[in-house]
Amino acid sequence: MQVEVGADGIVVDAELLAEAFGIAPSMVHPGMKSGDITSLCEKGEGSDAGRWRLTFYHAGRAFRLTIDDTGQVLRRTRFDAPRPGRAT
Known part of the structure; x- marks a missing residue:
């Protein structure tokens, strides 16, 4: 399981x-709990209906997944990005 939609x-x-x-997999949950890793989930509309865009932020980097309603990863992207709502 990489992504599960339920x-x-x-x-x-x-x-x-x-x-x-x-980072180590054991650091993901604590990082999310502490706010060191944040996320944004966007539901597709119109021509993007049935897709989701999940963006995770950590240490000035972003990791974005575009998935379908079954959880299949359609696209992966990594890029530099400050966390939303934070000045750089």
């Missing part, structure tokens, strides 16, 4: 995020 929401495998940010 009735309770979307779950992303910690190993996937750890690999994207170059």
Whole structure:
């Protein structure tokens, strides 16, 4: 399982995020709990209906997944980005 879409929401495998940010998988949950890793989830509309864009932020980097309603990863992107709402 890399991404799972269910009735309770979307779950992303910690190993996937750890690999994207170059951290240990055991650091993902604590990082999210402390706010060191943040996320943004956007639901597609119109021609993008049935897709989701999940963006994770950590240490000045972003990792974005575009998925379909089944959780299949359609696109992965990594880029430099400050966390939303924070001045650089």
